Amino acid sequence: MRSFTQTSFLRSSAGALRFASAKKNPKILITGGLGQIGTDLSIILRKKYGAENVIVTDINKASDSVLQAGPFFHCNSLESGRLEQLVVDNNVDWILHLSAIMSVLGEKIPHQCMDLNIDGLRIALEVARKHNLRIFAPSTMAVFGADAGKVMTKDDTILNPTTIYGITKVLLEQLGAYYNRKWGVDFRSIRYPGIISAATLPGGGTTDYAVHMYHYALNNQTFNCPVHANEPLPMMYIDDAVNGTVKFLEADRSLLKRCTYNMAGFSFTPDELHKSIEKHTKLSMTYEEGTSVAQGIAHSWPDSMDDTNARNDWGWKPEFLLDDMTKVMFDEIPRCHPAVPKLQKK
Numbered sequence: 001m002r003s004f005t006q007t008s009f010l011r012s013s014a015g016a017l018r019f020a021s022a023k024k025n026p027k028i029l030i031t032g033g034l035g036q037i038g039t040d041l042s043i044i045l046r047k048k049y050g051a052e053n054v055i056v057t058d059i060n061k062a063s064d065s066v067l068q069a070g071p072f073f074h075c076n077s078l079e080s081g082r083l084e085q086l087v088v089d090n091n092v093d094w095i096l097h098l099s100a101i102m103s104v105l106g107e108k109i110p111h112q113c114m115d116l117n118i119d120g121l122r123i124a125l126e127v128a129r130k131h132n133l134r135i136f137a138p139s140t141m142a143v144f145g146a147d148a149g150k151v152m153t154k155d156d157t158i159l160n161p162t163t164i165y166g167i168t169k170v171l172l173e174q175l176g177a178y179y180n181r182k183w184g185v186d187f188r189s190i191r192y193p194g195i196i197s198a199a200t201l202p203g204g205g206t207t208d209y210a211v212h213m214y215h216y217a218l219n220n221q222t223f224n225c226p227v228h229a230n231e232p233l234p235m236m237y238i239d240d241a242v243n244g245t246v247k248f249l250e251a252d253r254s255l256l257k258r259c260t261y262n263m264a265g266f267s268f269t270p271d272e273l274h275k276s277i278e279k280h281t282k283l284s285m286t287y288e289e290g291t292s293v294a295q296g297i298a299h300s301w302p303d304s305m306d307d308t309n310a311r312n313d314w315g316w317k318p319e320f321l322l323d324d325m326t327k328v329m330f331d332e333i334p335r336c337h338p339a340v341p342k343l344q345k346k
């Protein structure tokens with residue numbers, strides 16, 4: 001286990017060196033920690049740093065198993081006083097600010113999306129600035145619009161998203177970089193592709209269809225896909241996402257040449273995922289007619305992303321490809337959700 005022993009310094013815009021942390025293990029607070037990424041990220045962080053050092057917070061109520069796994073506090077990301085109190089009371093070093101409303105849900109409730117994704121971020125950044133914390137807040141491939149370049153979209157390109165979600169995430173990247181330049185805040189962000197995991201159901205995104213396809217296959221139900229059969233999107237299995245995120249969080253700041261990095265796994269279309277699933281079991285599928293909200297969004301996003309900078313600067317390297325992920329998802333979904341039937345082989 002790698003320990004958090006380095007004494008690191010942050011340079012503010014005024015040139016002063018500020019002491020960041022010299023503790024053995026960082027004390028970490030996660031907002032939106034009951035969501036898809038927080039659920040798996042908190043498990044791996046607790047294994048590395050100790051359960052008591054990872055504080056999960058969310059606006060939702062925690063289940064008994066979450067309460068048994070380690071510290072949990074109710075926290076609405078829009079209540080600045082609450083977040084700051086938790087940071088002070090628990091001597092927090094890093095905030096992982098995960099609470100957000102994603103693409104499809106954002107188009108349904110754009111004002112709530114702006115409130116949470118913009119005001120929640122601003123509050124978290126201010127707490128990080130005031131208390132000299134490292135702050136990680138994820139971005140997404142949704143920052144790209146159709147003019148960003150479809151294939152192997154680079155870190156530095158045109159950012160003209162069409163969704164309110166993407167617009168709030170461009171702001172996140174820019175505001176975080178501003179806090180870093182102006183006040184030396186150790187802001188870090190990753191542009192994730194669609195994340196696929198078994199432990200939770202995804203919440204309101206364009207890429208959710210992929211997780212649902214596995215559940216429908218196991219439940220022997222017909223899936224009506226909102227995204228066209230041949231629409232490719234960048235995706236990543238959760239183990240790669242959380243392992244890469246931890247590597248990025250632990251990277252010495254001097255290695256990072258930017259605040260925000262593309263992080264890519266592999267790309268597939270619904271039809272390719274269908275074929276991967278059908279190597280194991282039957283899945284009956286139909287496709288929504290016309291252009292659904294999810295299809296419109298998917299078509300505006302890249303087909304693939306270039307993550308050369310993440311690979312070169314802090315050693316990012318994914319391990320899972322499509323068929324590896326399919327195999328693991330079929331084991332993991334029934335394990336995490338006992339009500340879902342185990343795989344019925346063809």
Ligand SMILES: NC(=O)c1ccc[n+]([C@@H]2O[C@H](COP(=O)([O-])OP(=O)(O)OC[C@H]3O[C@@H](n4cnc5c(N)ncnc54)[C@H](O)[C@@H]3O)[C@@H](O)[C@H]2O)c1
Pocket residue numbers: 031032033034035036037038057058059060075076077078097098099100101102116137138139140141191192193194195196201202203204205207
């Ligand atoms: N999952 C993906 O495919 C993906 C891809 C790219 C980027 N991201 C980003 O990663 C982060 C985490 O994503 P996720 O998939 O875990 O999201 P999620 O929707 O699964 O979870 C979000 C969590 O935030 C909580 N929440 C909602 N409103 C809140 C509030 N006011 N205060 C506190 N908590 C609140 C929800 O209860 C939920 O547990 C988000 O910033 C998202 O934009 C996710």
Ligand SMILES: C[C@@H](O)[C@H](N)C(=O)O
Pocket residue numbers: 102103104139140141142165192193194195204205206207208
């Ligand atoms: C890509 C991502 O940010 C999210 N899964 C969405 O589809 O909205």
